[in-house]
Amino acid sequence: MSGAPFSLAPGPTARDARRVPAELAARLRAALPEGTVLTEEGDRTAYLVEERSLYRGQAPIVLRPRSTAEVAAAVRICAEACVPIVPQGGNTGLVGGTVSGAHEVLLSLGRMNRIEDVDPLNFTMTVQAGCVLADIQAAAEAHGRLFPLSLGAQGSCQIGGNLASNAGGINVLRYGNARELTLGLEVVLADGRVWNGLRALHKDNTGYALKHLFIGSEGTLGIITRAVLKLFPRLTDRQVAFCALRDPADALTLLSMARDRAGEAVTAFELVSSFALEIVEHHTGGQSPFTERHPVYALIELAGSDADGTLRPVLESLLEQAFEAGLVADAVIAESLEQAAALWRLREGIPEAQKKAGGSIKHDVSVPVSRVPAFLKRAGDAVAAAMPGARICAFGHLGDGNIHYNLTQPEGMEKAAFLARWEEMNGIVHDIVVDLGGSISAEHGIGLLKAGELRRYKDPVEMELMGRLRDALDPARILNPGKMVGLG
Ligand SMILES: Cc1cc2nc3c(=O)[nH]c(=O)nc-3n(C[C@H](O)[C@H](O)[C@H](O)COP(=O)(O)OP(=O)(O)OC[C@H]3O[C@@H](n4cnc5c(N)ncnc54)[C@H](O)[C@@H]3O)c2cc1C
Incomplete structure (x- = not known):
């Protein structure tokens, strides 16, 4: 870190900022280029909506800096005025992490969207935080490399938001989470100083790995402005299969068999429940490759860099072995890239289909991979007992033990009455997850939505350590207050 040491002296905190001072916009305008400070309601609206429509942001000022220096200047001015800042990337987060209060300033990174450098020999690229994930993937591809982070919102989420969550x-x-894909970071701290940790090193054991504090901190410890990302060899051989199975235990055995046979070529192993496929067919026009319905499905992707297509026979022999063992009831292998994309749409269409199928109470949970079948059985029984008729839309990343365990409202039940039971149903599902040694948030983070659940389930010692870290880096609680570890 550069500049003066961080002050730990108690001073006024963001909680003391009862309102955004009237002169703040003028001070920000004087320090930042024209078009950076938005105060008109019409200009701010797009930044105040939230993916799930559970919240509505209220920030009276929206900032759109174009450089690290502008972010730093904005943070310094807000910190001096004791006005909190909510960082925002693509605003696709699912836990209300970018929701701003009426006494807060929203800082959007969207105009910091330059890919600064691609180094194919070092297998790295350096990017600004506001780069859209799909643009980063395309830039890597253009240099014959792969940036493997891939998710449904990749057309609009930004790398800063990916790293912050x-x-x-x-x-x-x-390939691991965003954390595993990051070599270096540049971060604007809560007092406006800049930490330059933008190193493109594959090995660096010079002290605490500070980057890992900021990754996953959801904007509560610093504002990520630039990053050095890891690249990988491009995948030229992709083989995709969609399999019908009797139950999740068979899917688990198939996963293990696939990893034994194909090693790290197993790039994705996704679970799709029967109800999830049904609503995708009904609401998105997707078509199951099977004539009969099955209790559960698995989408497997094997991928490698060998242009000769050596993975096809591996996948075929894996599925033959699985048939012989009675694990797989039916299966198809994509014959073309178009067919592979169509099979992936059966999995990726689930969130959209769910929106159309009625209200949903969502859980993004993980348990040890070997316990996923036990989790699904116990949660299924408990949900059925508490809310007969609730339709379970379970799907997701079986290979990581991460299941999106979503409940769709029972037929005939009022949506409002169903959603009124959100916390109760969360409690039922999360108690089982925790009992199985799992996590109540596998990949979406905490934000506002799960701050209460975090306090309920997280070890008190761990909560205290998180609070201390926050105090050390942001004693005045300027950055994204109320999110993750809350205000207190
Ligand atoms: C259809 C769909 C599919 C999804 N699939 C997945 C999935 O498979 N896996 C997954 O993990 N997530 C998924 N998500 C959730 C979401 O896309 C991710 O959490 C994504 O990483 C958020 O990026 P963003 O740029 O939109 O961040 P935002 O929503 O803008 O912000 C997320 C959090 O990061 C903070 N933040 C943003 N930028 C910065 C910055 N530069 N510095 C510091 N803090 C910052 C914000 O304050 C907020 O707390 C999905 C969302 C949708 C809508």
């Missing part, structure tokens, strides 16, 4: 997605099984 330690995003997961469909390739975690092979």
Whole structure:
């Protein structure tokens, strides 16, 4: 870190800022280029909506800096005025992490969207925080490399938001979360100083790995402005299969068999429940490759860099072995890229289909991979007992033990009455998850939505350590207050 040491002296905190001072916009305008400070309601609206429509932001000032220096200047001015700042990337987060209060300033990174450097020999790229994930993937591809972070919102989420929420997605099984894909960071701290940790080193054991504090901190410890990302060899051989199975235990055995046979070529292993496929067919026009219905399905992708297509026979022999063992009831292998994309749409269409199928109470949970079948059985029984008729839309990243365990309202039940039971149903599902050694948020983070659940389930010692870290880096609670570890 550069500049004066961080002051730990108690001073006024963001809680003392009862309202955004009238002169703040003028001070920000004087320090930042024209078009950076938005105060008109019409200009701010797009930044105040929230993906799930559970909240509505209220920030009277929206900032759109174009450089690290502008972010730093904005943070300094807000910190001096004791006015909190809510960082925002693509605003696709699912836990209300970018929701702003009436006494807060929203800082959007969207105009910091330059890919600054691609170094194919070092297998790295340097990007500004506001780069859209799909643009980063395309830039890597243009240099014959792969940036493997991949998720449904990749057309609009930004790398700063991906890192701040330690995003997961469909390739975690092979490449890890956003955390594992990051070599260096540049961060604007809560007092406006800049930490330059933008190192493109694959090895660096010079002290605490500070980058890991900021990754996954959801904007509560610093504002990520630039990052050095890891690249990988491009995948030229992709083989995709969609399998029908009797139950999740068989899916688990198939996953283990696939990893034994194909090693790290297993790039994705996704679970799709029968109800999830049904609503995708009904609401998105997707078509199951099977004539009969099955209790559960698995989408498997094997991928490698060998242009000769050596993975096709591996996948075929894996599925033959699985048939012989009675694990797989039916299966198809994509014959073309179009067919592979169509099979993926059966999985990726689930969130959209769910919106159309009625109200949903959502859970983004993980348990040890070997316990996923036990989790699904116990949660299924408990949900059925508490809310007969609730339709369970379970799907997601079986390979990571991460299941999106969503409940769709029972037929005939009022949506409002169903949603009124959100906390009760969360409690039922989360108690089982925790009992199985799992996590109440596998990849979406905490934000506002799960701050209460975090306090309920997290070890008190761990909560205290998190609070101390926050106090050390942001004693005045300027950055995204109320999110994750709350205000207190
Ligand atoms: C259809 C759909 C599918 C999704 N699938 C997945 C999935 O498979 N896996 C997954 O992990 N998530 C998924 N998500 C959730 C979401 O897309 C991810 O959490 C994503 O990483 C958020 O990026 P964003 O740029 O939209 O961040 P935002 O929503 O803008 O912000 C997320 C959090 O990060 C903070 N933040 C944003 N930018 C910065 C910054 N530069 N510095 C510091 N803090 C910052 C915000 O304050 C907020 O707390 C999905 C969402 C949708 C809508």
